[in-house]
Amino acid sequence: MRTTPTPARHRVRTVAAASSAVAVGFVLSACGGADEAAPGVAEDSITIGTHQPLTGPAASGYAGISAATKAYFDYLNDNGGIHGRTIEYLVKDDGYNPANTQTVVRELVQQDEVFALLNGLGTPPHSSVLDFLNQNEVPDLFVASGAELWNQPEEYPYTFAFNVDYVVEGAALAQHFLDADPDAVVCVLGQDDDFGESFLAGVKIATGEDGVSEYQTYSTSNQDVTAQLGAMQAAGCEVNLLATINGFTALSVGTAAQMGYFPQWGASSSGGDYPTLVELLGEDVAPQLLQGFVSLNYLQNAPGNEWTELFEEINAEYNGGAIFDGNVVYGMSVGYTFAEALLKAGEDPTREALLEVIESGELVGNGSFPLTYSADNHAAYDSVQIAVVDAGVQDFVEGAAYRVADGAVTPVEPQHVPLTNDGVPSE
Amino acid sequence: MDRLAFLLATGLARGLVIALFALSLVIIWRAARIVNFAQAAMATVAVYVAYAVVTWTGSYWLALVAAVVTGMLVGFAVERWLIRRVPRDNPLPGMIVAIGLVMILHSVIGILFGPRHVPMRAPFSREPLYVGDVAVLSPYDLFVLLLALGIVVALAVLFNRTTLGLQLRAAATAPEVSRLLGIRVPRMVTIGWMLSSAVAAVAVLLLIPTELGLNAHSADILFVHAFTVAVLGGLDSPVGAIVGGVAVGVLITLVTGFLGAGMAPIAVLALLTLVLLVRPGGIFAVKEARAA
Amino acid sequence: MTIKNLSRIQKIALRGIGLAAVAVAVTFVLSPYQNYQLAFVAAVFCATAGLTLLIGLTGQLSLGHAVLMAAGGYGYALVAGPMSAAGIGGPLPLLAGLLGALALAGVVGGLLGLAGARLKGPYLAGLTLALVIALPAFTSQIPGLGGDQGMRVPFVGVPDGLRPLVGVEQWHAWIAVVIALLAVTPLAIIRTGRTGMRMRAVHGDEVAAKLAGVSPARVKTGAFVVGALSAGLGGAVLAVLTQNVSPGAYDLNFSLLLLVAVVVGGLGSLVGAAVGAFLVVLLPWLIDTATGAMGLSTELEQRLSGDLVVLVFGALLVLVTIVWPGGLSNALSGRFSSLVDRFRPRVDQPAPQSLTER
Missing domain, CATH: 3.40.50.2300 (Response regulator)
Structure with missing residues (x-):
C-alpha cells in the first residue's frame, strides 16, 4: 500500500474488489483491523x-x-x-x-x-x-x-x-371471500404496476386461473376511476379486491357509492387503513360507506x-x-x-x-x-389476519387468518407477539 | 352498449371541466399572448381559500364565490407584480417566469399545508340518473354541465355584447391602434388575467370532488390535459377549447374503460401529434394565429 | 474546410480536452460521493448543453428534454444489458451501449425536431409536455422496458490495471467527464460556426433567413437532433452511474430542472449550461445539508425538505429572467472581463439585453 487509505477510500476499494475474491482478502487483511468500529457506530x-x-x-x-x-x-x-x-x-x-x-x-x-x-x-x-x-x-x-x-x-x-408480499395479500383476501361464498363473482382493481400484477397473481392462487371475472387497472396520475368501476359494475362483480393505495381505495369506494354500486370490498394492507380512509372520505359518511369493508394486516393495529x-x-x-x-x-x-x-x-x-x-x-x-x-x-x-370494519371500528376477525406459502393458502392461528418492557427491546 | 353510453356520459362531464380550464388558457392567450403555465397552481391557491370558506361557513355557494374572487385577486397580483416586468419581445420569458411561479406556489403550498390530500365534497349527489336502464349523468355532472355552459355564455356575452368586451378584444388584437383610440391597454390585459384566473379557479373547484382531494398538485394533470386541448383547438379559439375539451375528456374515459388506464396518456399524445401534424396551429386556427 | 476553420475547431477541442483533464485531476482529491456528484453534473451538462442551444439559439422551448435523456438511458440498457448477459466483458458493452443511446435518442430527437419545425413556441411546448407525461405509459406498455421499475443496467467496474489507484465512483466520474467532452465539443463547434449563425438567423427572423437561403425547418430539426444526441449521452452516463434506468427518474420535474439550469446559467451559453448543471445537482444537497444542520423540529424539517429547494429554484427562475436576462454566466463573465479590461483594454461583446441570445 502506497498511502494510508482514508476510511472513504477503503470502502471504495472494497467495492471495486468485490468481484475478485483474492483482492477482497487482500483489502480485508490490509485494512480490516479488529478494533475498528463499523460505519455509523460511534461511542454513544x-x-x-x-x-x-x-x-x-x-x-x-x-x-x-x-x-x-x-x-x-x-x-x-x-x-x-x-x-x-x-x-x-x-x-x-x-x-x-x-x-x-x-x-x-x-x-x-x-x-x-x-x-x-x-x-x-x-x-x-x-x-x-x-x-x-x-x-x-x-x-x-x-x-x-x-x-x-x-x-x-x-x-x-x-x-x-x-x-x-402482494401475492400473499391477494391470495388471503380472495380465500377469505371464497370461504364465505364459493360462488362469488370476484374482480380485481389494481395499480398498473407490479403491485397490481402480483396481487392479481395471488388472487388467482385462491380462485384458480380463470376465477377473476374482471381485472381493471388505474394509474396514479389519473385520479378518476369512474370508467373502471363502471366496467366492474357492468361485469356484475360482487367482490372487488383492491390492489390500491389508500387514496385510491377511498376514491374507488366513494365513486362506486356515488354510482349506486355497493359491492363487497377487500383491500391490501397498503390501502386498507381505516383511519386514513375516514380522513379521505370524510368522518360523516365513512362509517356507513366502509361498513363491512375487509382488509388484512400482519401488524397488531387493532x-x-x-x-x-x-x-x-x-x-x-x-x-x-x-x-x-x-x-x-x-x-x-x-x-x-x-x-x-x-x-x-x-x-x-x-x-x-x-x-x-x-x-x-x-x-x-x-x-x-x-x-x-x-x-x-x-x-x-407469510401470514396475515383478516380485519373487518363494523360500526366504525376496524378489528381483526376471530378465526380468519391465512398463511400463503408454496402456492397454497392455508388457515393458521395468529400468535400475537406480546408487549414486553414497554416496547423497549431487552435481553 | 350500456357501457359505451355510461363512458360517454362520464367522459362528457370530465371533458367539460377540462374545457373550462382550457377556456381560461385561451382567454389569457388572447389577452396577453402568453401561455400561463402557472394557471393550475394559481387556481389551486384560490381553491385553498374556497376550502377554508367551506370549512368555516359550511356553504358551498360562498366557497364558489370565494374561489372566483380569490382567482381574480391572484390573477391581478400575478399580472401586475410579476408578468408586467417580464420582457415581452418574444413569448419565451413569459413562459419561463410562469414555470418559475408554478414551482414557487407548489412549494409554498407544500410547506404551509403539508402533502396530505384534503377531501372536498360535491354539493350534489354523484349517483347517476338512469335513462331507461342506462346510467348517465349524475346531478353533480349536471351541475358541472350547467355551470360550465353558464360561464361560456356569460363570457360570450361579455366579449361580444359589451363595451368592455369590445375593448378587451381590441386591446388584444391591435394594442397600438387601441391605445390611439383611448383604450387603456394595460388595464385590459390585467382584466384578461383576472377573468382567466377566476374561470380556472372554478374549473379546479369543480374538479376536486371527483378526485382524491385538495393538494398542491391536484390540478397538475388537469393543466396538462387543458393545455393539450388548447393547443389542439388552437390557442386563439374559445370554440376549439370547448370542443377539444369534451373530445379529450371522452377520449381519456373511453381509452381507460376499454384499453386500460395506462394507455390514456399515449392516446392523448397520439391525438395531439396527429392534429398538430395536419394543422400546426390547431383545428380551429385562423391563418393569423399561426404567426403567434 | 479552410485553415482558419480548422484552427477554430482545434482551439475548441483543445480547450475541451484541457477542461476534461482538469476535471479528471480533480477526481483524485474528491471523496467517492463528491465524485458521484461530479459525474452527475457531467451527465446533466450533456443535456443542458444541447438544451441551451435549442432554446437560446433557435428559440424552441422543449419541456421534454428529460425524455431524450431517458431515450439515451434505455438505448444504452437495451444494448449493453444483453451483451453483458451474454458474457461479453471489457469495454465493449459500454461502447456499444453508447451507440445504442445515440441511436434511440437520435430517433426520438429527430421526430421531435420534425414536429418542432412545423410548430410555433407554445405549440411545441405543449407537445413536449404531453410527451414527458406519457413517458411512464410508454415504458409500461412497451414490453421489455420493465414498467415503473425500469431496466437494470450492467455494472461497469474499474479495469484491472487501474484498480489499485482508482475507486469505482472515481472511475465513473472519468467515464462521465470523457463522455461529456465527446458530447459537448461538437456543440461548441456548431455554436461558433456557420450552423450556429443559421440558428440565430432562424430565431431572429424566419422570413429573412429563408430569403438568405437558410431552411428554417432543417435548421430547427438539426438543432433538436444534436441536442438529443448530447442529451442521450447524458442519459447513458446516468444509466452507468446508477445501474438503472426508469421512467420515474425522467419526469416533468426533471425536465423543468434542466430548464432552470439553462435559464439560470444563461441561455445560449455553454458555460452557462455547465454552471446550471452544477447548480441543479449541488443546490438541493447544500440546502438539505443546511436545513439538517439547523436543528429544526422533525415536522418542520419534513415540510421544508424538498419543497424549499423547489422554492429556491422557482425564485431563481423568475429573478434571473426578470433581473438578469443573461443568466449567471453572463453576469459573472461580465464582471470577470471588466476585471481583465483594466489590464488589457479591448472591445468586448455587450451583454445581451434580451433573454435569448440572437
Missing part, C-alpha cells in the same frame, strides 16, 4: 438512514411513516437506547423519484456513513438502489414495499423485506391492543400528536424491529453481526405472527 450513538417520499404526489400517503419511526427512536433513546447507544435516524426525501433515491442513498452511505439503510420506501425508488447497497455490503433492512424482489437471499444477501396503545402514547408525546393511523403503527413497528435486531447483534455491532442475527431466526418482532426471517428466506411475514 449509531446512525442509520432511509429514503422516503416527503414531497411530491406519493408524499400524501407515506410521509407519516418515517416521522413515526423517528418518534419511536426518540422514545427509545429517552429510555436508554440500545446497549447505551442512541439511534440517529437520517430521513432523506426522494420524492418517490428513483434518480433522487440514487443520490440520497449514496449520500447516506458515502457521506453520512450510515450503519444500515432502514425501510427505504417504494418499489421503483428502492429497486434502483438494490444493486448499489448490496455491492457496498450495506444492510438494507425492512424495505417498505410488498414486492417479491426483496426476498432474494442468493442475489441480494443484504436486503430484507418487511411488508407481507383498537385496544397493547402495542397500539403504547404507540398511541408515543405518538402523542414524540410525534406532535400526528393523526394516529396505520402509517404510525407501521413506522413504529419498523423501528421496534430494528431495535430488536440491533440489541441481539451485541454490544459492538457490526454489519455482519446484524445480518447474522436476522438470518438466525432469533427475531420475533411485534406482529400478529413471529417474524419468518432465515438464511434462505428474507421475507418478514
